[in-house]
Amino acid sequence: MNTQTTSTAAPAVRIEGLSKNFGDHLAVHPLDLEIRENEFFSILGPSGCGKTTLMRMITGFETPSSGRVLLGGVDVTRVPTRNRDLNMLFQSYALFPHLTVFENVAFELRVRRVAKNEANRRTREALELVRLAHLGDRKPNQLSGGQRQRIALARAVVSGPKVVLLDEPLGALDQQLRKEMQIELKRMQREVGITFVYVTHDQEEALTMSDRIAVMSEGVVQQVAGPEDIYNRPETRFVAGFIGSCNLIDVSVPAGRAGHEVPVPIDGVGSVTGVLAEDVPSARPGALLLRPERIEARRAGAAENAGGAEGDGAALAGTVETLTFLGEEWHVHLRIGERLVKVSVSSLVKERDLPGLAIGEALRVSWRPQDARIVVR
Template structure:
């Protein structure tokens, strides 16, 4: 898959992959791809476990050699350049801090190896610690820090040498959910302030959507789509992308008339949708996000009647599951708890509701498996 860098990026990207592929024996784990990552971009590689995202990252760092293709950093081919000589740094889930060193010495370690002059070393270490809001923790040991503080120390160490690129491999995986959410905003803030290209590898869609300028979605060794978070979510290129990014109602459907703003779904009949231009009549997939499905306790013109099979309270919202016919498909709908009307709240399990969604909420996707990965 070929994907150019954003139009706003400089002519020479921070990272350029040309025809990169990786095989282990007869097992092709990364299919041929071209990719450009812009300077100062927060770029995420997102996909399920085993999709090839970590292998792709390891080829950029130099830990793995590509089977074919080339890798450029700042315009220079680095295929045969050792990892230590590439202008990049890495941050891992384990943090890999030295337990016997203070926070200050952990951050200063790389600069000492480079024989950075003492005054400059001290200035840069203190700047890095202030950047991650740990200026008062310089004399502490890692064992005296919380998980989030240790993660910030590792991040300060990754950026103190001012590399062109920082690669982050699931760095928030060891944190609890609340701290992970806080650190997502911290990472994005820091990346903007230091002006370094971040390449973030994750299987967590929320992390990618929250922090990224662009996202590459991978599955089974293939990059299926590269786009901004809003485009990935609102205009997925395939059934896999639609299902992997957020929750989504997906139905086998058929376009009867390519110019019509509707498709036919077994068990639902004709429903509103927007098909891409020049869509041919035939089988397709209809995707509708649950938050764009409206429910009503009273019949509405053009609505689809269904029965409530389940509802779950999540605090800020309710998740409704509605069966549309005896053997028809089941839809999910998200209803903000503050918007839940008395009439809808009074519908019992098994009670009738009517379903609708705006025309633009019905996305028509290809029916073939091209976008699923080989």
């Protein structure tokens, strides 16, 4: 039974100095995190970065090496899993084969001795939520993989926990079904108004569904932000490189304040302008991050700023080295001095402004200063 009192002002989950080491391997470095009420919060990172370990410490399956876990403002670090107001959904959704779909979903309510009418009503609601009310009499082996996943989700939310944790739950589904389930999971989360903590290594999945994302690498949370900020305003090289495609150019970074424009020299090319991602108290090595689709390319002879481009960031000259058609866009590798810079050009812009573009041609590229992020981590 959940006897903890919760305060609505407190975050759904609060993590303070939480860490985990296995022997001398630090799987999760000491970490602070707040997950808000009713939030769809994703933990995103490559395989082995510590996502599952972090999640298992929130659920209580794993004992932290240091730190605290608070649910709704209450310290549960030493509270066993069954007394934490949360539920879990795994990739291998173990349904009871001998029970009907309806009884699978109702199971936890029966265990908790919820009155029969009430339990049946809540089970029907949960089945309606996952749009499988018509399959209540079936057995799990008469369902598709996607349907079984929905039943598992209905089971995870039926008792109305404060938090549902999902560890790569769509991993076993094929690509098409995954995409459908991403949209569906988000809808269901909004409908039930339960905080979801969603673990994935799939950046597209995290961007599609999340209110906020924590990007993890080697046991360290690199950045916590909404999908647009994570994509457009990465704070570290890792975040920029892991999510989408990004040009990373090593530069020496001058001291300056976060958000300010500063000039950075690029060897053999000249000085370009970018925006500091964080306060830099003293000059140090860093990187200029530039998304391929934020770069504007035009023919060397074309008038400056003809298409409304702001030439302030830089206007560099390069030579087309590769040209790849991907349907909605073209990928261009431009040789600029020693470097290859990736530029993506929408098919519309390519047809309109760069008809007949060929390998070996000279192009000028520019970008808005605010689209060139300068990071020091």
